[in-house]
Amino acid sequence: MTRVLLTGFDPFEGERVNPSWQAVSAVAAAPPDGCAVEAVRLPCVFGAALDALRAAVERADPDIVVCVGQAGGRADLTVERVAVNVDDARTPDNAGRQPVDTPVIEGGPVAYFAALPVKACVAAARAAGVPASVSQTAGTFVCNHVFYGLMHLIATERPSLRGGFVHIPYTTEQVLDRAVPSLSVTLAAEGLRAVVGSAVSRVEDIVMAGGATH
Amino acid sequence: MTRVLLTGFDPFEGERVNPSWQAVSAVAAAPPDGCAVEAVRLPCVFGAALDALRAAVERADPDIVVCVGQAGGRADLTVERVAVNVDDARTPDNAGRQPVDTPVIEGGPVAYFAALPVKACVAAARAAGVPASVSQTAGTFVCNHVFYGLMHLIATERPSLRGGFVHIPYTTEQVLDRAVPSLSVTLAAEGLRAVVGSAVSRVEDIVMAGGATH
Amino acid sequence: MTRVLLTGFDPFEGERVNPSWQAVSAVAAAPPDGCAVEAVRLPCVFGAALDALRAAVERADPDIVVCVGQAGGRADLTVERVAVNVDDARTPDNAGRQPVDTPVIEGGPVAYFAALPVKACVAAARAAGVPASVSQTAGTFVCNHVFYGLMHLIATERPSLRGGFVHIPYTTEQVLDRAVPSLSVTLAAEGLRAVVGSAVSRVEDIVMAGGATH
Amino acid sequence: MTRVLLTGFDPFEGERVNPSWQAVSAVAAAPPDGCAVEAVRLPCVFGAALDALRAAVERADPDIVVCVGQAGGRADLTVERVAVNVDDARTPDNAGRQPVDTPVIEGGPVAYFAALPVKACVAAARAAGVPASVSQTAGTFVCNHVFYGLMHLIATERPSLRGGFVHIPYTTEQVLDRAVPSLSVTLAAEGLRAVVGSAVSRVEDIVMAGGATH
Numbered sequence: 001m002t003r004v005l006l007t008g009f010d011p012f013e014g015e016r017v018n019p020s021w022q023a024v025s026a027v028a029a030a031p032p033d034g035c036a037v038e039a040v041r042l043p044c045v046f047g048a049a050l051d052a053l054r055a056a057v058e059r060a061d062p063d064i065v066v067c068v069g070q071a072g073g074r075a076d077l078t079v080e081r082v083a084v085n086v087d088d089a090r091t092p093d094n095a096g097r098q099p100v101d102t103p104v105i106e107g108g109p110v111a112y113f114a115a116l117p118v119k120a121c122v123a124a125a126r127a128a129g130v131p132a133s134v135s136q137t138a139g140t141f142v143c144n145h146v147f148y149g150l151m152h153l154i155a156t157e158r159p160s161l162r163g164g165f166v167h168i169p170y171t172t173e174q175v176l177d178r179a180v181p182s183l184s185v186t187l188a189a190e191g192l193r194a195v196v197g198s199a200v201s202r203v204e205d206i207v208m209a210g211g212a213t214h
Numbered sequence: 215m216t217r218v219l220l221t222g223f224d225p226f227e228g229e230r231v232n233p234s235w236q237a238v239s240a241v242a243a244a245p246p247d248g249c250a251v252e253a254v255r256l257p258c259v260f261g262a263a264l265d266a267l268r269a270a271v272e273r274a275d276p277d278i279v280v281c282v283g284q285a286g287g288r289a290d291l292t293v294e295r296v297a298v299n300v301d302d303a304r305t306p307d308n309a310g311r312q313p314v315d316t317p318v319i320e321g322g323p324v325a326y327f328a329a330l331p332v333k334a335c336v337a338a339a340r341a342a343g344v345p346a347s348v349s350q351t352a353g354t355f356v357c358n359h360v361f362y363g364l365m366h367l368i369a370t371e372r373p374s375l376r377g378g379f380v381h382i383p384y385t386t387e388q389v390l391d392r393a394v395p396s397l398s399v400t401l402a403a404e405g406l407r408a409v410v411g412s413a414v415s416r417v418e419d420i421v422m423a424g425g426a427t428h
Numbered sequence: 429m430t431r432v433l434l435t436g437f438d439p440f441e442g443e444r445v446n447p448s449w450q451a452v453s454a455v456a457a458a459p460p461d462g463c464a465v466e467a468v469r470l471p472c473v474f475g476a477a478l479d480a481l482r483a484a485v486e487r488a489d490p491d492i493v494v495c496v497g498q499a500g501g502r503a504d505l506t507v508e509r510v511a512v513n514v515d516d517a518r519t520p521d522n523a524g525r526q527p528v529d530t531p532v533i534e535g536g537p538v539a540y541f542a543a544l545p546v547k548a549c550v551a552a553a554r555a556a557g558v559p560a561s562v563s564q565t566a567g568t569f570v571c572n573h574v575f576y577g578l579m580h581l582i583a584t585e586r587p588s589l590r591g592g593f594v595h596i597p598y599t600t601e602q603v604l605d606r607a608v609p610s611l612s613v614t615l616a617a618e619g620l621r622a623v624v625g626s627a628v629s630r631v632e633d634i635v636m637a638g639g640a641t642h
Numbered sequence: 643m644t645r646v647l648l649t650g651f652d653p654f655e656g657e658r659v660n661p662s663w664q665a666v667s668a669v670a671a672a673p674p675d676g677c678a679v680e681a682v683r684l685p686c687v688f689g690a691a692l693d694a695l696r697a698a699v700e701r702a703d704p705d706i707v708v709c710v711g712q713a714g715g716r717a718d719l720t721v722e723r724v725a726v727n728v729d730d731a732r733t734p735d736n737a738g739r740q741p742v743d744t745p746v747i748e749g750g751p752v753a754y755f756a757a758l759p760v761k762a763c764v765a766a767a768r769a770a771g772v773p774a775s776v777s778q779t780a781g782t783f784v785c786n787h788v789f790y791g792l793m794h795l796i797a798t799e800r801p802s803l804r805g806g807f808v809h810i811p812y813t814t815e816q817v818l819d820r821a822v823p824s825l826s827v828t829l830a831a832e833g834l835r836a837v838v839g840s841a842v843s844r845v846e847d848i849v850m851a852g853g854a855t856h
Contacts, residue, residue, distance in 0.1 A: 071856040088853030111753035137779040140853030181395035211730030211782030214713040285642040325539035336483030354639030416505040425516030425568030428499040609823035
């Protein structure tokens with residue numbers, strides 16, 4: 001049995017829900033074969049989110065961690081390639097903090113690559129009928145903060161742990177009157193299940209173009 | 215029993231499916247209460263599409279006609295407000311025809327408003343959990359062609375008939391690797407069911423802002 | 429000497445400038461050969477804008493009227509094809525009015541086509557180095573209101589007058605920190621000069637695809 | 643006199659021009675006060691672009707290097723924050739090479755931050771009337787390749803050199819009939835001049851939010 005920890009976030013920026021929490025809850029309730037999945041909800045707060053992640057990892061001792069966040073405006077499920085050591089918030093987090101150009105981890109390296117077979121995860125989501133692609137940036141808000149913190153934890157304390165970050169679009173209920181892209185929670189959860197399945201079953205990635213011209 | 219005719223289109227521009235046909239088929243298979251729904255598939259061909267629509271109206275003698283088309287790139291279900299008397303094709307239709315600035319109906323008026331409670335239809339789709347909005351243009355390709363032809367038929371021959379046009383986004387299977395907005399067929403059909411229900415139950419529209427600045 | 433009346437708008441939606449007024453002022457200051465150009469500034473107010481337009485037409489007795497408005501978010505100069513008989517405002521105008529689904533002109537036809545060689549105007553702007561295209565909708569706010577009112581005036585009272593509507597993007601100074609498309613006032617004015625030149629020199633349009641799929 | 647090396651690229655993806663080369667040529671022809679600016683044109687080819695950059699740095703021995711590339715579709719001048727050690731091409735480069743998930747520099751760190759006062763550069767461009775923002779990703783094509791190679795050169799061989807990467811939108815002539823954002827070469831050059839001026843005059847950056855939520 002592979003132990004999988006999934007994290008979602010609290011709602012932020014005035015939203016009433018966060019589809020990342022809805023989707024990881026759905027996966028935990030109906031996990032992929034061979035996986036025991038625990039879902040943990042993180043505050044959308046710099047620092048506190050990372051503390052909660054570390055505590056969850058300590059307690060659950062997972063083999064794989066996939067953190068999930070809402071990417072409002074994106075049209076598909078995106079598997080993040082790289083976490084960058086910078087916090088730079090355009091808007092305050094849920095505790096009113098708004099760091100600008102401060103490192104996630106003082107003295108940490110500039111960036112970490114995800115410890116997931118990113119391309120294989122994308123291919124698996126597509127094969128499950130869920131639009132998906134590689135993302136070249138997780139931004140500089142709490143999502144990237146948690147992603148970088150996770151990768152730093154793996155690099156410095158838990159070398160056998162693997163993991164990464166997935167962004168999902170708004171869910172339909174968030175955009176009923178906004179003409180903005182959405183993905184139903186059902187589809188997002190289906191995509192995450194495929195990502196987890198891929199992460200569990202392979203370490204080496206596949207060769208598939210997934211870059212961006214800029 | 216209200217007789218409802220729904221039309222969808224053949225795939226075009228190299229697509230393997232057209233979600234409009236998938237969605238209207240789904241609604242015909244599970245119609246709203248009190249409605250007998252027939253689904254008819256139109257060719258994506260100027261002229262021939264309108265001939266097929268007229269034949270279907272003759273045969274089915276419906277109370278309401280809602281024509282449905284694919285709007286690749288749009289993020290939500292859109293109820294069209296106005297049909298314009300012009301064909302102007304950027305790409306050839308499925309028969310290789312590419313009219314430029316010719317009228318749909320020679321001598322017809324410049325435009326017709328939809329004979330649907332457009333705002334109520336939008337509100338009903340949203341209430342059913344489907345992102346929806348009013349569209350101010352149905353374009354100038356085969357969709358607008360059919361929409362205009364339908365409204366001209368109502369205006370000149372079938373004054374008791376009511377109807378209009380709805381655009382739906384790409385379905386998920388069309389955009390697995392494209393990072394373009396999509397709506398599942400399930401959701402599109404749910405939205406269409408709500409639109410039909412609204413069209414059946416009321417003639418007067420509700421007052422709800424749904425315009426565009428430009 | 430051809431008499432040309434150009435109109436621009438007051439700033440709205442909290443903007444400090446309106447590039448339509450900047451651009452038409454620039455054209456009036458340096459008109460195309462053979463043209464006497466007058467620029468008039470309209471309030472961004474339903475009703476009052478149309479009153480001001482009518483007064484200007486009465487006074488100036490122009491051969492050609494081109495009304496110009498700001499289309500924030502569009503990337504190029506767009507020549508509008510069709511004006512629709514509806515006011516439907518998402519936000520209040522500068523006098524706090526927010527009509528919803530009321531006609532511009534009670535009893536007027538559903539729509540009017542522009543009395544400009546739309547495609548030739550687009551081609552002329554491009555030939556002058558200005559990105560341009562045909563637009564299928566002028567929206568349902570004050571721009572479309574003025575456009576429809578102009579066309580109704582032509583249709584009912586001034587059959588020898590010709591005219592239409594052009595939308596231009598935000599100017600650069602409006603979007604310095606917004607990552608939204610813009611066009612400099614210099615380029616917008618250059619494009620308008622080409623549109624006016626084309627409108628003056630020909631009545632028949634050219635055949636050039638300029639439609640939209642939806 | 644500060645020695646500044648600017649690089650632009652050859653056209654690629656079927657374009658006839660590359661605005662990056664047009665803009666850096668314009669800056670070299672009219673440099674900021676106190677700067678001697680040399681412009682060098684790089685091939686849009688993995689490997690060869692970096693070889694040409696290294697040769698130019700050897701020869702010119704600059705104090706500051708700003709590499710510039712075309713970001714088709716972006717609406718403003720963007721100063722890149724971080725270069726990532728990966729080549730992942732969706733399309734072949736000008737020599738037909740299409741690397742997928744290979745490092746720019748074998749054994750190099752995952753990423754480098756730009757050695758420019760990124761926020762000050764953005765603020766300077768805006769103050770010069772040019773829309774500008776921070777970008778969180780330079781993509782994974784030849785632009786990022788050159789950016790990473792430059793930063794690696796600085797980190798390993800030329801510690802006193804400073805530099806980074808700026809993306810500019812399509813120029814107007816590239817998008818006359820495409821309805822895609824553009825920036826004139828004049829404005830792009832004006833923005834680059836401001837970026838260079840800022841890079842020359844300060845090492846410490848200003849504190850100004852410039853991040854992305856995702």
